[in-house]
Amino acid sequence: MDFLNVAARLRANGVVGINERNAEYTLPYNPRDRYPLVDDKALTKELAVRAGAAVPELYGVIEIQRQVRGLPELLKKHWDFVVKPARGSQGDGIIVITGRSRSLYRAADGSLFDDEEMGFHVSNIISGIYSLGGQTDKALIEYRVNFDPVFEAITYRGVPDVRIIVFLGVPVMAMVRLPTRLSGGKANLHQGAIGAGVDMAMGTTLTAVWKTAIVSEHPDTGNPVSGVRIPGWDALLELGARSFELTGLGYQGIDIVLDRDKGPMILELNARPGLAIQLANRAGLKPRLQAVLRHRGELHSIAERVAFAKKHFAAVSV
């Protein structure tokens, strides 16, 4: 009986479940033929660059096993970098190298890799063990973001990023994903990062979710996660709103990093963004998605959509 009660209350709060997300939003609004644009991060990057959006610079792509031999040569030029699978999901297979220790690469979580181990990781990536259907993949080697110090106090190593859910070009919900010791420097909630909700009007952080619990301090640094104002929030909203035209996906998640020097950059787009963002914001997605559907006809320009988001999706003070 208790779960019926819980289900009823979740429904009343407009919490969207995975089945509903798939059946009501991703399946109807995300045309199948657009998926490759976001499933392959190399393609996404290309697309964003063409549209004039900033992305982390691509140092190199490794597509076939033979190229792995040239990897040390390629990496020599860069003190720090990120290795990631082009088709990876949920942050699997990403290694962030923050520097060197003699001939070894030092990863964000403190572990060390030699050339051979790095090559093995890359060949694992290209043989597809991190890709969704197990298809062969590409390994991307790209610029490591020097993140903006705004989140320094509430980040344990790694790169925090801002995830915005964009529905039909309207940013509907956002959160800041903050790496923890548990997540190994990765900004993925599945891996133990915390997610802080964001007030869509002001761009300030609210409370956060860690696993399934609501937290108000970062578990490693102990600093409060709420009340941090994201610099250039309007630019982020605009980047989010513009991503709809970029991919044509009606329901998507956009991950943005804030670089100290280069400003906001699109890290990746996601056609099946997770639902934990609701926990971070302590609010259900459904009322916001329905609001967008109701006003669909009036929202044309990017500016209109951003204004709509700021007006309607401001955090309600609890």
Added chain:
Amino acid sequence: MKRVHLYVLASALTAAALALFLYKAIVFGFPLRPEERTDVWRVEVQIQFEAEGGAAKAEIYLPVRTGAYTVVDQSFVSPGYGITTERDPGRGMRAVYSVREAKGMQTLYYRAVVQRGREAGTAERDPQPPVSPPEYKDRDAEQAAAQSIVAAVLKQSADPATLAALVVKRLKDAKPGDEASLLLGREPGNLRLVSTAVELLQVGGVPARMVNGLVLVPERRDAQFLRWLEFFANGRWHPYYPAEPTADALRYYLPWWRGPSAFIQLSGGTALNHKISTSRSYELAIHTALTRQRELEKKLVEFSLFGLPLQAQALFRTLLVIPIGVLLLVLLRNVVGIKTFGTFMPVLIALAFRQTGLAWGLLFFTVVVALGLSVRFYLERLKLLLVPRLASVVIVVILLLAMLSVLSFRLGFERGLSIGLFPIVILTMTIERMTVVWEERGAGEALQQALGSAAVGALCHLVMNLRLVEHFAFVFPELLLVLLAVTLLLGRYTGYRLSELRRFRVLAR
């Protein structure tokens, strides 16, 4: 719009399936429960003789007028022989096996499948048979004895039935030296008793004949023909059993042919012998329910699973329960929210469990995964590429399984043999996924998903292995359309998963 379409499709599928199901259940009389099986027996006659080199001919009687039983199927296996059947009026039907040239040991078979009908006997009247009093050739003593017994018995009897009973009683009570023992001769037995009783009834003016039949016994290797008699009264033949069996025992009497002739007549051969075996047949129960249908229905049935050879049917028995496992998997994943490795891996595991049994299956699953993981973790050090690495895991795991099988067999665990039925290749992919999860999200998550897979596999096994489920899936495969309809509807289930209620519970303010 899509919803309406889906609902219409789902209800159309359900309606069609239920209509066919009800038609088959009510009109065809397909059994609804696996235990609900009518008595079906398989009778096999094996005839062996030494052919002399020339033409050979063997005639046997075929079962006709089989009382409560119906012959639903019969077959002749006789390499090189031609088969004809001919009526033998008043006695039955004969099959003639003939060959122009035969030498050496010959083996012929006749097989019949008989089923106990729902209603015993028919309403139609038999034609009045002629009374043919026996000819006691020049034997005044026998003739006199017969007439004296009949005269005595006729006085006590009221009708043909009591006459038959009294005649048999008189013959059974024969004392050495009296009239009855004169008629029975030196070797009184079942055959002699019945033929004498038949003669006496004829003398008394009641048409009578001898019946040769079998008593059906499960798994009987050398069944013998038994004789009883039939007398004619009120336009019908009525049986009378000298052995006075109980009504229960009578259920298993199968009349075969009439008259005193021998079962087999052989020409062109020597050293004739025959063996009759009877067995109860369960698998055929449904098959025979089918053979009693009208022509059109027969055609329909021929184009169904029952038209397949038995071996293929056995395969489909397994295949047809897979949809049930798959539906269960959909429920567990999309409604409950259990995480498993590989979409349909648990169903394949459940299929393997069918062979191994649940407890052993789970043990084997654990062993295979544990072995695979340790091999995989060892291979990790060698930094191999993905496909060769997977292949190596497959090879090593198969070798280890072979060793385990031999070992467990030596130790007396025969179940260890079925370990080879595990879908090793699928499991290898599982092992690979598991190591990735292990490395990326920790051992806890990996073990949890492995446990989830095993639990779902076990649950699928338990459901798929229910006899009722298997029976329904095989006898009424159209019900799978209902499963399809449910699956389609689940495809639009947008409610919460049970696991999400836990996950989002902080939002349930």
